[in-house]
Amino acid sequence: MSMEKFESWGRLDKRPQGAISPDDYEDRLGAVAPMAYLPFGNGRSYGDVCRNDRGTLIDIARHGRILAFDPGTGMMTCEAGATLRDILVQAIPHRFFLPVTPGTGFVTVGGAVANDVHGRNHHARGSFGNHIRRLTLLRSDGERLTCSAEENAELFAATIGGLGLTGLILDVELRLMKVPSPHVQQHAIRFENLDEYFALVDRVGEEHEYSVAWIDQLARGRRTGRGVLWAADHADASCEFPDLPKGLKLSLPLSLPFNPLNSLALKALNEYRFRREAPRETVSTIQWTSYFHPLDRLGAWHRLYGRQGPCQHQSVYPVENAKQTTVRLMETARKHGHASFLTTMHRFGDTAGRGLLYYPRPGFSLTLDFANQGEATVKLLDDLDRIVVEVGGAVNPSKDLRMSPDVFEASFPSWRKLEALRDPALVSDFWRRTALALNR
Numbered sequence: 541m542s543m544e545k546f547e548s549w550g551r552l553d554k555r556p557q558g559a560i561s562p563d564d565y566e567d568r569l570g571a572v573a574p575m576a577y578l579p580f581g582n583g584r585s586y587g588d589v590c591r592n593d594r595g596t597l598i599d600i601a602r603h604g605r606i607l608a609f610d611p612g613t614g615m616m617t618c619e620a621g622a623t624l625r626d627i628l629v630q631a632i633p634h635r636f637f638l639p640v641t642p643g644t645g646f647v648t649v650g651g652a653v654a655n656d657v658h659g660r661n662h663h664a665r666g667s668f669g670n671h672i673r674r675l676t677l678l679r680s681d682g683e684r685l686t687c688s689a690e691e692n693a694e695l696f697a698a699t700i701g702g703l704g705l706t707g708l709i710l711d712v713e714l715r716l717m718k719v720p721s722p723h724v725q726q727h728a729i730r731f732e733n734l735d736e737y738f739a740l741v742d743r744v745g746e747e748h749e750y751s752v753a754w755i756d757q758l759a760r761g762r763r764t765g766r767g768v769l770w771a772a773d774h775a776d777a778s779c780e781f782p783d784l785p786k787g788l789k790l791s792l793p794l795s796l797p798f799n800p801l802n803s804l805a806l807k808a809l810n811e812y813r814f815r816r817e818a819p820r821e822t823v824s825t826i827q828w829t830s831y832f833h834p835l836d837r838l839g840a841w842h843r844l845y846g847r848q849g850p851c852q853h854q855s856v857y858p859v860e861n862a863k864q865t866t867v868r869l870m871e872t873a874r875k876h877g878h879a880s881f882l883t884t885m886h887r888f889g890d891t892a893g894r895g896l897l898y899y900p901r902p903g904f905s906l907t908l909d910f911a912n913q914g915e916a917t918v919k920l921l922d923d924l925d926r927i928v929v930e931v932g933g934a935v936n937p938s939k940d941l942r943m944s945p946d947v948f949e950a951s952f953p954s955w956r957k958l959e960a961l962r963d964p965a966l967v968s969d970f971w972r973r974t975a976l977a978l979n980r
Contacts, residue, residue: 581651587941620650658699663889680965701895734765857933
């Protein structure tokens with residue numbers, strides 16, 4: 541067993557922790573203590589769903605091979621430690637693309653399954669779990685199970701979005717999407733306030749494969765909720781860009797001793813973000829990395845937020861009260877003295893999820909992104925939670941670092957079904973703090 545630093549993206553607990561490889565874990569089966577382990581991918585979850593500070597992590601990144609790929613059908617099988625970027629590098633030369641990708645390519649496939657990640661086209665294709673054909677799950681009793689919609693279906697549903705608690709995911713088979721080009725034709729549509737955004741978002745979703753909005757959280761009055769909606773579709777086959785760079789262009793080697801993302805700096809940045817887009821709709825063709833994974837070009841960008849790191853609040857809430865809820869959430873952040881570096885909004889569609897704990901339900905999802913200021917930030921996040929729960933919404937566990945058990949239960953009332961199927965050897969700090977606290 542090695543002692544290494546396994547930070548979450550929110551920089552929780554920087555002390556070294558014990559970790560073993562999937563092979564070492566398999567060797568220990570039969571003598572595994574309850575709640576002693578947790579699979580760990582690439583640490584891109586913000587909070588403690590990827591932490592088990594009382595136990596040992598299973599470092600799935602050590603098993604990251606592409607096992608099979610059929611360039612005729614787009615079916616790919618890979619180990620759980622392969623990253624989404626690994627998949628794209630293999631698939632793009634054959635004109636295939638991930639049907640769903642989150643905002644970074646450095647998520648492992650196991651992590652994408654465990655958190656059932658969504659992307660900018662949920663309205664069109666649902667979440668990551670909607671495109672999994674089958675997976676292999678290793679349980680701590682030594683059983684190696686093939687899980688799909690037809691075989692071990694209950695465990696399959698529990699594993700998708702199951703936060704890595706149903707067993708060790710060994711490999712995943714998924715269906716990729718045929719595209720004429722990986723690059724995209726982007727439509728940039730500037731809107732002056734939230735009324736304009738809500739007036740155009742459904743039309744844009746019907747016309748385009750992808751859409752996401754940036755919102756100026758600090759704008760007030762008639763400009764409340766101003767921003768830019770970026771819609772996109774895959775470009776035609778003639779579109780070419782230089783080959784994907786081998787490495788990152790720039791990385792932050794050290795954490796900054798202060799938070800440069802203060803309100804004054806962000807007001808200026810937001811003004812620039814808004815004004816650089818023309819008032820009319822503009823169309824341009826851009827490289828896929830710039831549209832889907834823009835921050836991946838800057839390694840360890842979470843260090844920009846200072847030594848305490850970033851935190852996110854991502855919630856989803858119903859269409860009926862979406863505008864009022866969005867305003868309340870942004871105003872609450874301002875009242876608490878917090879400026880969101882990157883505020884984004886997605887329109888989720890009606891596609892049913894396949895997992896027990898399904899976050900992307902129909903409605904609107906707002907992501908607020910803050911520098912962690914300790915107790916002041918915790919108080920803010922608690923207030924944001926209350927607003928979301930009051931309107932019948934949910935808070936995303938993969939972005940959370942202090943959600944209360946009551947908020948978790950209100951967000952995911954089917955959690956007891958997952959607890960009944962949880963592998964007894966596996967637990968996370970998040971699950972201890974929420975589900976097991978409710979289960980006492």
